[in-house]
Amino acid sequence: MSSPHHHPKPETLAEYAAGRLDEARSVVIASHIEICPRCAAELSAYESLGGALLEDTEPAAMRDDALENVLARIGANVTPAQSDAAPKPASALSAFMDGGLDDIKWQWVAPGVHQHVMKAQGYRDSVLRLVKFAPGKGVPVHSHKGEELTLLMRGAYRDGLGEWRAGDLSDLDQDHTHEPIAIGSEPCICLIATAAPLEFKTMLGKALQPFVRL
Ligand SMILES: [Zn+2]
Structure with a gap:
C-alpha cells in the first residue's frame, strides 16, 4: 500500500x-x-x-x-x-473483529451494499461499522448531522470531493454533502464512524433510511 x-x-x-x-x-x-x-x-x-x-x-x-x-x-x-x-x-x-476482512458476516442493506455494525463504547451516540459496496454502488447523496470519519480499507470510491483509495481517510462534518460510489473492479470496504444518522437529500434516500439504518 x-x-x-x-x-x-x-x-x-x-x-x-x-x-x-x-x-x-x-x-x-x-x-x-x-x-x-x-x-x-x-x-x-x-x-x-x-x-x-x-x-x-x-x-x-x-x-x-x-x-x-x-x-x-x-x-x-x-x-x-x-x-x-x-x-x-x-x-x-482488531479488538472489534473476530478475524480479518474476509471473515466478516455481512448484513444486507441494499442491492450491492452490505454492512457490519460493531459495538463501540458510546454506541448510542456514535456508530462504528464496516460497509461494503459492489463496484458502481454507493450511498445516496447525504450530509451529516455530526462528524463522519471514513477509512478506506479496500478498493476505491469517488464522491465528488475526491477519489479515495486504501489507507485514505475522509474527515467530514455537517457542512459536507457527498455521494460515495465504489469505482474499479473490486468491492470497496470502508470503516466508518458516524456521530449521528446520515441526512439524506433525496426522496429515495429518505424512504430507504429506516431500512438501511445508516
Ligand atoms: Zn494520515
Whole structure:
C-alpha cells in the first residue's frame, strides 16, 4: 500500500491525542495512523505538546469520560520513557473483529451494499461499522448531522470531493454533502464512524433510511 493521500483534519488528530474522541472515531483514526507515517509523526508532536499543555486544561470543559481517557493515557503513555510511543490501548480495529476482512458476516442493506455494525463504547451516540459496496454502488447523496470519519480499507470510491483509495481517510462534518460510489473492479470496504444518522437529500434516500439504518 502506498502512503495515504487523504488525512484527518489537524483538529481531529489533536482531539484524538487528547483522548477526546469517542471510541468509534478513535478506532478509525488509530487504524489510519497505523499505516500513515505522516499522521503518526503529527500525533507524536501533539502528544509531547499535550503533556506540556495538560496543566492548563480546563477539566470542566470536557466530558467526564474524556477526562478519564486523558487520565488513562497519562498512566499508559506518559511514563519516564515518554518517547517510546506506546500503542493506543483498546483502539485497534482488531479488538472489534473476530478475524480479518474476509471473515466478516455481512448484513444486507441494499442491492450491492452490505454492512457490519460493531459495538463501540458510546454506541448510542456514535456508530462504528464496516460497509461494503459492489463496484458502481454507493450511498445516496447525504450530509451529516455530526462528524463522519471514513477509512478506506479496500478498493476505491469517488464522491465528488475526491477519489479515495486504501489507507485514505475522509474527515467530514455537517457542512459536507457527498455521494460515495465504489469505482474499479473490486468491492470497496470502508470503516466508518458516524456521530449521528446520515441526512439524506433525496426522496429515495429518505424512504430507504429506516431500512438501511445508516
Ligand atoms: Zn494520515
